[in-house]
Amino acid sequence: MTYPIRLLLALLALACFSAPAHAEQLDTPPAPLWRMEANGDAVQTDLGFILPARWRDFERTHFTSSRPDGASVMAHYRRADGVRMGILIQLRVDVRGVAMPGTDAIERNWSLIRVVGDTEFPDVEGQPEVLADERILWGQAAQPNARMRLRAYRRGGQNEVQGLWYRNIGLWAVVVRISGPAERRPEIEAAGRAAMTGIQWPGAPLTAELRALAPRFPRDLPECGTIDRAGTGEPIDPGPAISAMIGTALSVYFLDTARTLPHPALDPRPYCRIETFRVGSYEVIALGWRGDHAGFPAARYAFMLAGHGVFFQFEGLFHLNGVAEAERRGIRRPVWLTLSGPRKVELLTVLTDWPSYERAKEIIIAIGTNHRTPPLVELTAPPGQVHATVNYNAESARPAPTPQ
Numbered sequence: 069m070t071y072p073i074r075l076l077l078a079l080l081a082l083a084c085f086s087a088p089a090h091a092e093q094l095d096t097p098p099a100p101l102w103r104m105e106a107n108g109d110a111v112q113t114d115l116g117f118i119l120p121a122r123w124r125d126f127e128r129t130h131f132t133s134s135r136p137d138g139a140s141v142m143a144h145y146r147r148a149d150g151v152r153m154g155i156l157i158q159l160r161v162d163v164r165g166v167a168m169p170g171t172d173a174i175e176r177n178w179s180l181i182r183v184v185g186d187t188e189f190p191d192v193e194g195q196p197e198v199l200a201d202e203r204i205l206w207g208q209a210a211q212p213n214a215r216m217r218l219r220a221y222r223r224g225g226q227n228e229v230q231g232l233w234y235r236n237i238g239l240w241a242v243v244v245r246i247s248g249p250a251e252r253r254p255e256i257e258a259a260g261r262a263a264m265t266g267i268q269w270p271g272a273p274l275t276a277e278l279r280a281l282a283p284r285f286p287r288d289l290p291e292c293g294t295i296d297r298a299g300t301g302e303p304i305d306p307g308p309a310i311s312a313m314i315g316t317a318l319s320v321y322f323l324d325t326a327r328t329l330p331h332p333a334l335d336p337r338p339y340c341r342i343e344t345f346r347v348g349s350y351e352v353i354a355l356g357w358r359g360d361h362a363g364f365p366a367a368r369y370a371f372m373l374a375g376h377g378v379f380f381q382f383e384g385l386f387h388l389n390g391v392a393e394a395e396r397r398g399i400r401r402p403v404w405l406t407l408s409g410p411r412k413v414e415l416l417t418v419l420t421d422w423p424s425y426e427r428a429k430e431i432i433i434a435i436g437t438n439h440r441t442p443p444l445v446e447l448t449a450p451p452g453q454v455h456a457t458v459n460y461n462a463e464s465a466r467p468a469p470t471p472q
Contacts, residue, residue, distance in 0.1 A: 101138035110143065115238050115270040115411060116450040117157055119143040123267060124259075126153050151248035151256060153263075156184065160241045162280045173280055174203070177241050178215045178234060185232045185245060189223050196221035199229070206235045206264045209324035214264075218257065220250060229253045231260045238272025239279060239410050271322040271449030275408040277333035279377030285332055286374060292340035292356040299368075301403050301421035303431070306444070308460040309393055314404055314415055315445030315456045317385045321406075321413045322449040330357055330367035330383060339370065342425065347436035350376075354429065361422065368403075369428045378409045380435075382419070382428055405431065407443070414443035 103111050108121030110131070121128050126145035133141045140158035147153070161168055162176045170176035199218040206214035214235035221228055227250035234243045244263045246256050278285065306314070320329050332339050332355075342354040351374040357367040365385040372379050384403045388394035394402065403419040416435070423431070442459040449455065 102141065112138070112157065115240065115272055116448075117237075117240070117242075117270055118268055118451050119155055119157075120267070124262070126151075126259075147248075149248070149252065151246065151252055151259070153259065154188070154243075154245040155263075155267075156241070156243040156245065158241055160236055160239055160280065163239050173236055173277065174213065174215060177236060181215070181232065181234045181241065181243055182217065184243065185217065185219075185230065188230065188245065188247065189221075189228075191223060193222040193225075196230075204233075206233070207269070207324055211324075213324055216260070218253075220253075226250075229256055231256050233260045233264060237269060238276040240272075242269070268451035270451045271454065272410060273321045273408045273413050273449075274329070274331050274333040275321070275377055275379045275413075276410040277377075278372065278379055279410055281333070281336075282375050282377065285336060286341075286353055286372070288336070289339065289341040289353070289355070292342050292358075295340075295342070295356045295358070297425035299422040299424035299427065301401075301419040301423040302427070303417045304397055304399065304420050306399070306418035307393055307397060308458065310388070310391075310397070310399070310402070310418065311415065311444040311460050312456075312458050314385075314402070314418065315447060315458060318406060318413050318415060318445065318447055319454040319456070320385070321408055321447070322454050328365055329385070330359060330365060330381070332370075332379075342369075344374075345429075347433055350374075350436065352432065352436075354425075356425075368422050369425055371429075371432045376409075378407070380416075380432055381406050381408075382423060384422075411448065413447045415445040416443055418444070 101113055103113060105111060110119040111117070119128065123145065125147045129144050129146050131141055131143055141156070143155045145153040145155070160173070160177050161180050162173055168176040168179055170179060196219040199220055201217045202215070203212035204214050204216050205212055214233065216234070217232045219230050221230070228247060229250050229252070230245065230247035232243060232245055234241065236242070244260055246259050248256055330338065338357050338359045339355045340358060342356050344351060344353050346352065353372045353374055355370040355372060357370060359366060361368055364387055365383065367381050367383040370379060370381040382403055382405055384401060386402065388399060388402045398420050399418070400421045403422055405416045405419070407414040407416055417431070444458070444460055446457045446459065447454060
């Protein structure tokens, strides 16, 4: 690591936990990103993180914040036996436009998180001993999606240990920091593992990663060249039952285990650039998906708003063979258009089959230039669940318009 990077990490850590005029101890979290419930729980108004007033034997004592809007906040907890816990929630450094070293989003943010852990006790005697430093699973992930570090050190003549557990959730970096007497090490490690599953954490769509990937992802896109642009699919009223069925399937956008879902945040290699065009003030990058269009799940065309982490995709995740309602409505192959951003996923319209590229582009332009109707289904993932709101009615079920 070069000296400029070390200096940058130190400055970012100071910004998180030093004490400028607005970074004071707070009985309530700062507005507008946080609100206090009647039971004392603090709730974030972005993704809905909940920092409870009390978790197991830990009691929250206060908040510290380095930003008046609450975009970097630490909730401090203490247990009767002297074990301390802090939960840090802050905007990820890789979505703040800061170029950091590392092979992926976990490693890039981990560079800062390790320094954040070091700032808890600047008066450590000597060099701390690293007992563990590894990638781990947090939640239901199929592959390691988090980091942890356990260190031993002396402070005030006493032997202590500190554990850090870190992962990204949407645009946010989440850190659980637990420290206490060295003889409490088994309990500290157990508390860290329990916090990963016992505290209710929200979810965010995969598309939140596009916010962090931009502009690298568009820059690295290969040109599509010659691709099949034909198709006969047209928007259709799917009916409430099929809308709800597809809405349930779209919950995979919030799951770490969704490795087969066509999405550049999971695997950018099948995507290529068809063209770039403008809709109003937005630059739209049109993408082709070069996987197997005949299988499930599959995609065909996608449209990304450059620099915004907003992603439209024509996709199909399952078949409806033998479903009478689908046959009655003329759905030959269930294809739908999703809109996903950093916080939610929307089902916009359902089509009878894969559309042609020109028809797909027309639909995107129409959405960008007209007042679009409400989505058929809207999905969010507040703590502990994926929540689907079905907005089905005659108005929302209209086929997407074609611009005049």
